[in-house]
Amino acid sequence: MIINVPGNVTASDVSNLRDLVDKDWGDEGWDQQVASILVDYLESLRKNNGSNAEWLTASIALQILGIALIAVTAVLIMAHVG
Numbered sequence: 001m002i003i004n005v006p007g008n009v010t011a012s013d014v015s016n017l018r019d020l021v022d023k024d025w026g027d028e029g030w031d032q033q034v035a036s037i038l039v040d041y042l043e044s045l046r047k048n049n050g051s052n053a054e055w056l057t058a059s060i061a062l063q064i065l066g067i068a069l070i071a072v073t074a075v076l077i078m079a080h081v082g
Helices: 014-023 030-081
Strands: none
Touching: 014 030
16 A cells, blocks of 8 residues: 555645735735735645645655665575575
């Protein structure tokens, strides 16, 4: 069972949220500023999550490659000794 493979999620598009905050917000007060900050925060979290998922995928692939190379090395040692 593979646990650490990143999965697909359904999420809102940050650019659409930013457009809503910037253009379609009726209130020019504190609420809009907070919403704008939260959209920026959400965007940074998504970028960071995407980067972490790529690193995780690469590390899992390299671990699998390392295990395969160790197995090949063990087989070659046993063939050479025997």
